[in-house]
Amino acid sequence: MTASGAPAAPPQPVQRPLLEVRNLSKSFAGVRALRGVELDVLPGEVHCVLGQNGAGKSTLIKALSGVYVPDGGEIRWNGEPVELARPADALALGIATMYQELDVVDGLSVTENIFLGHEDARGGVLRIRDGRRRTRELLALLGHDDLSPSAEVGSLSAAGKQIVSLARALSRNARLIIMDEPSAILDSGEVANLFRVIRELTGQGIAVVYISHRLEEIRQIGNRISVIKDGYSTASSLPVVETSRADLVRLMTGRDVANVFPPRKPPSSDAPVALQVEGLGLAGSFRDVSFTVRAGEIFGLAGLVGSGRSEILETVYGARRATSGTVTVEGRTLRPGSVRAAVNAGLGLSPEERKSQGLLLEEPIYRNVTLSTFARFARHGWLNERAEKAAARKQAEALQLSPPDPDRAARTLSGGNQQKVLLARWLIHGTRVLLLDEPTRGVDVGAKTEIYALIRSLAAQGVAIVVVSSEIEEVIGLADRILVLDAGRVLATGNADEMDEHAVLDLVLKGSAQ
Known part of the structure; x- marks a missing residue:
């Protein structure tokens, strides 16, 4: 009984995490991408993961998606340790991932993309009509029933492709959806619709791991926040309403950073x-x-x-x-x-989709930098790689590229450093x-x-x-x-x-x- 004589409210049960990550580590060629990451995600919550480019967020996502096998630590699902040795293992548990770089296949229809890898078939024959019906249901849930299931995905805008990617995750009956920068290509109306969908999903007990650089979004959609810096958890499971923007920036960078623009110097x-x-x-x-x-x-x-x-x-x-x-x-x-x-x-252009339209991801930095100026480094039809590397290194140092190694593959760089590579390409060209x-x-x-x-x-x-x-x-x-x-x-x-x-x-x- 309480002092007023009214019966005391029963204690609220402690909710068990759906996903737990403990002391996770992962290295590549001696470089530690993750070194002691901690994370727990509750059913029905939006758990935001923040960190600068290169902090280890992408590596964590791929470890949770079965793309990378961790070197150490533990992943638990519903309280039980699990091994995610391949993407199929994560999908079987109910973990679906929406990657920042659109993973749809141009040339296939919306329906074919949504059910790619788990097509509805009986007796070896695809059930196209049922697939289109289910596609319409998913698109209606996402507020995009105007999108045709038979539309060729290559004809869609970047925002439309993002919707297809989200519908694919929902088609897997996911219990946890990892969203990597899902709002990056959406306008304010699309973002509002995305948040509506997320709230409906979490209302059904589905958990969302939400990764975004837009701190104002975190305050709108997130329940708790975890921060990663240099592969290490600097903060875990902070309540959104109790954490200031200044605190988040400090946790991400290790210093106080004012997001201000340099003073204007008009021509x-x-x-x-x-x-x-x-x-x-x-x-x-x-x-x-x-x-x-x-x-x-x-x-x-x-x-x-x-x-x-x-x-x-x-x-x-x-x-x-x-x-x-x-x-x-x-x-x-x-x-x-x-x-x-x-x-x-x-003229020089740095395109919106820099990974698919601007960079040769598997090629080294120096080749990406000299891409528009090959003739300058060629003699008798042969490229002078030494001269290419020297020119690229000079630009890398001027733009403070990190790391400034011209032999490093472009795909290994953070988003900010990939942008610097594109700038270097046009600077060396004399744009x-x-x-x-x-x-x-x-x-x-x-x-x-x-x-x-x-x-x-x-x-x-x-x-x-x-x-x-x-x-x-x-x-x-x-x-x-x-x-x-x-x-x-x-x-x-x-x-x-x-x-x-x-x-x-x-x-x-x-x-x-x-």
């Missing part, structure tokens, strides 16, 4: 025009886009996913053939649809106009600051830069001037210091209503 009004885009259009994507960028200026394209931002950069670069308008670089009008003409004129599509996508809070400083430094050296980002705050913080887009239409152009995130979103929402 002089008489700086030469480096890039001029007039009346540019691409049927079905955007129309009548015009802007100029002076040498030393950073020009931002702001808008939600689907606004045409990336398509504009790709058309300027010649990767898409414009259906109207012109692109002029330093007075030279480019031939539409010709990447060669753009590169020869001094004068640089197009950056999502330059900090998948980059941690500490590395973002480095990338921001590099971009501003390049502008100070006279490089004209056009930047696209799904984070409106980033566009405003980096750019000198901004063009706001919605559904392929220009809504406004203005100075960045006269705009804020609310003003840009207000423009976009008003434009969408028209």
Whole structure:
């Protein structure tokens, strides 16, 4: 009885973790990627895992997914020790993983991708009708019943492919879903829908391990947080509501980091025009886009996913053939649809999907850096690898690439360092106009600051830069001037210091209503 005479509330049962990770370790060629990671995940919770690029998050994910076998430590499932020697072992338990890099197969339909590896078949005959019905149910759950089960996945946007990847995880009847940067390619509406789905899943007792660099998302969707730094758990199972942003940054970096942008240094009004885009259009994507960028200026394209931002950069670069308008670089009008003409004129592009579109992941750093300048390092048809490595090493040191080893495979680098490799490629080429599509996508809070400083430094050296980002705050913080887009239409152009995130979103929402 309580002092008031009312019966005391019964004690709440202690919930047993669905997944427990104890002192996990993993090394590659003598380099310790994990060294004592601790984690426990409860049924029905969203457990957020944070850490800088290179901290060991990807290695942990692959250990939990059966891709890597740990060297030491223990993984327990429902209180029992388990060995995840292959991905099938994790899937059999109910652990599904959505990787940051889209793992869908272009050329196959939505249904074929969702059930790839566990197709519904009887007597050796695929049950296509049942597969499409189940696909429609999954897409409806995700709020995307407008997506056709028979659509070819290669025709979908990056956001659409992400939805297919999530539907695949749900098709496995997963009890725990690992989501690696799931919101990186989604606009605010898509993120809100993702959070709705996550809440519905956790309401059914499904656990989610959520990995994101966007700290504001953690506060919206997470229940508890664990932080990894240099392969080691610096914090485990912290309640989200009791942990400040400053504390998280300190745990991730080992120091206090202010996520601020370097001070602006706009070009002089008489700086030469480096890039001029007039009346540019691409049927079905955007129309009548015009802007100029002076040498030393950073020009931002702001808008939600689907606004045409990336398509504009790709058309300027010649990767898409414009259906109207012109692109002029330093007075030279480019031939539409010709990447060669753009590169020869001094244009360079860092694409949104840097791993699939920008880098040769299995090739060494030096080969990725010299990719656009092979002729400079060739004699009589033979490449001079020594000269390639020397040039790449010089750029790596200038950009503070970590590690600066030019022989290291590009796939082993963190997201921030892979971005530096792309920048190095265009710097060594002597690029004068640089197009950056999502330059900090998948980059941690500490590395973002480095990338921001590099971009501003390049502008100070006279490089004209056009930047696209799904984070409106980033566009405003980096750019000198901004063009706001919605559904392929220009809504406004203005100075960045006269705009804020609310003003840009207000423009976009008003434009969408028209």
